[in-house]
Amino acid sequence: MPRKPVLKHSDVVFMYPSDDKCYTAYGVTFAGWGGAHSTDEVRRHRQLGIRCTGTMWCLTAGARRLYESAELRSAVAVDFLGKPVMPPWQFDHVYKGQKTWFGCTNHPIFREHNRQMVRDAMAAGADGLHIDDHSGTGGAANHGGGFCDYCMAAFREYLKAGAKPAELQGAGIARGDLDTFDYRAVIRRHARTREQYLKIRNRIPLSRQFFDFQFDAAAKHVRGLHEVAAEAAGHPVLLSANACIGHPYQHVVLDSLTHVICEVDQYATAGTRKAAGTIAAYNVAARRGVPVAATGFGWDWAFVKQRGGCHDLVRFWIALAYAHGQRFMCPHPQRQWCFDEQQGTHWYAAPVEEYAPVYRFIRRNASCFDGLEAVTPASVTSPRHVRTALRRKGSGGKTVLHVINTDYDTRSRRMRPRKNVRISVPKRLVRTGATSVRLLSYDAKPARADLARKGAAATFVIPDLTCWTLAVLR
Numbered sequence: 001m002p003r004k005p006v007l008k009h010s011d012v013v014f015m016y017p018s019d020d021k022c023y024t025a026y027g028v029t030f031a032g033w034g035g036a037h038s039t040d041e042v043r044r045h046r047q048l049g050i051r052c053t054g055t056m057w058c059l060t061a062g063a064r065r066l067y068e069s070a071e072l073r074s075a076v077a078v079d080f081l082g083k084p085v086m087p088p089w090q091f092d093h094v095y096k097g098q099k100t101w102f103g104c105t106n107h108p109i110f111r112e113h114n115r116q117m118v119r120d121a122m123a124a125g126a127d128g129l130h131i132d133d134h135s136g137t138g139g140a141a142n143h144g145g146g147f148c149d150y151c152m153a154a155f156r157e158y159l160k161a162g163a164k165p166a167e168l169q170g171a172g173i174a175r176g177d178l179d180t181f182d183y184r185a186v187i188r189r190h191a192r193t194r195e196q197y198l199k200i201r202n203r204i205p206l207s208r209q210f211f212d213f214q215f216d217a218a219a220k221h222v223r224g225l226h227e228v229a230a231e232a233a234g235h236p237v238l239l240s241a242n243a244c245i246g247h248p249y250q251h252v253v254l255d256s257l258t259h260v261i262c263e264v265d266q267y268a269t270a271g272t273r274k275a276a277g278t279i280a281a282y283n284v285a286a287r288r289g290v291p292v293a294a295t296g297f298g299w300d301w302a303f304v305k306q307r308g309g310c311h312d313l314v315r316f317w318i319a320l321a322y323a324h325g326q327r328f329m330c331p332h333p334q335r336q337w338c339f340d341e342q343q344g345t346h347w348y349a350a351p352v353e354e355y356a357p358v359y360r361f362i363r364r365n366a367s368c369f370d371g372l373e374a375v376t377p378a379s380v381t382s383p384r385h386v387r388t389a390l391r392r393k394g395s396g397g398k399t400v401l402h403v404i405n406t407d408y409d410t411r412s413r414r415m416r417p418r419k420n421v422r423i424s425v426p427k428r429l430v431r432t433g434a435t436s437v438r439l440l441s442y443d444a445k446p447a448r449a450d451l452a453r454k455g456a457a458a459t460f461v462i463p464d465l466t467c468w469t470l471a472v473l474r
Helices: 018-026 039-047 065-070 108-122 136-140 147-161 165-170 176-180 184-186 196-205 207-233 248-256 277-290 298-306 311-323 352-364
Strands: 052-058 128-132 238-242 260-262 294-296 334-342 342-346 386-392 399-405 418-426 434-439 444-450 452-454 457-465 468-472
Touching: 018 352, 039 108, 108 128, 108 207, 128 207, 147 184, 147 207, 165 176, 184 294, 184 468, 196 207, 207 238, 207 248, 238 260, 248 277, 277 311, 277 452, 298 334, 298 342, 311 352, 311 386, 311 399, 311 434, 386 418, 399 418, 399 457, 434 457, 444 457, 457 468
Parallel strands: 052 128, 128 238, 260 294
Antiparallel strands: 334 342, 386 399, 399 468, 418 457, 434 444, 434 468, 452 457
16 A cells, blocks of 8 residues: 655755745745754744754764764775775865765664764654665765675675575685675775776676665665654654665665655756656656655756856756656755865855745645646647646546746746647546636736647647646646
């Protein structure tokens, strides 16, 4: 039986916390990425009618703590040569010469550090826990890590439990040798440096099993942190993670989550041309029955900041998510995370007045979102540079067609307004006897468009399409 979603389609989700004025401007219903670590903050959010969360991460103890604690330095992820591994996007996070290294979520010291972070985050009784960089040593494995003694011992047990004889033989291992097996020795037969290993790792025996093990172990770690969170909060809690949907190894954790708060590639440099890739990621979560509140990756937001706003492009991202059953988190007015290789971490201050009207439109028209499901296949025709998505409640209930303008001019950073957009839908989708459809847009007053029926089709025209219009068919 499908799980009942913990987020409504019309929910408006914030990332990092903000002030009351900003929350009210957007119509926020859920603070997804922390900010409720104290009783005062939990009380503030609840008085505003906002569910709230505590947050922690499994990435690292941080450069300062690593500098100050030899114990935590002993619990970092290392490569097969025993050298610590640094998250590439943390290259600018250095404290007194100490770099930021991945923590090892298979190491008991770092695991206890994670558990204490959860206790601290949830002590005030927030509604949920959000975990960033939940894949822990699985993420480190993507960069050559995951080879400490604790990882090797756990990998041996993983192979004992499920490895096929042919897989072990391919690595030159007799099943009786698993008690002393050290995967690092296999790596050393093929590579002398981390760089060599990263180039050929997919050709090394047991590589797939090693990655499966690391991400399975990370998912198990997340489930354990969920239990710690509920105990610390004193009540059952929601659980989300920055599980970047669209990246298959991240999907192993989805069944452990109540919802996903994550980054999804918006392909900012391509304008609207790669929307299909973003939609494919949203559809992964939809098939798994896990609701998503997304944002762009750091490089998407760095592009927006560098180009001076690109407000229409961001509004397109918002429309795309909601049209496909998910949510796009409100761009933060002070701290929207950006990342590029030149500047490292920096921040975009999103102008509330540009984006809040879109979210208020969603809240005002919640009945056009909540409880409606994607309808596929559906024979809807529309002009070039117009994307549509059809959603319906039950087999014959409320039916809404999302119509999105994709005609984005990268030079002016504006959508080219579309005039007289002709849309054709199967006649069966339109209410019997209806002579018009209702048109709803965030930047225009509600209107009606005349319906023309011919054969099995019903046609109507949207006079002006700037970004996103809902056509209520039934």
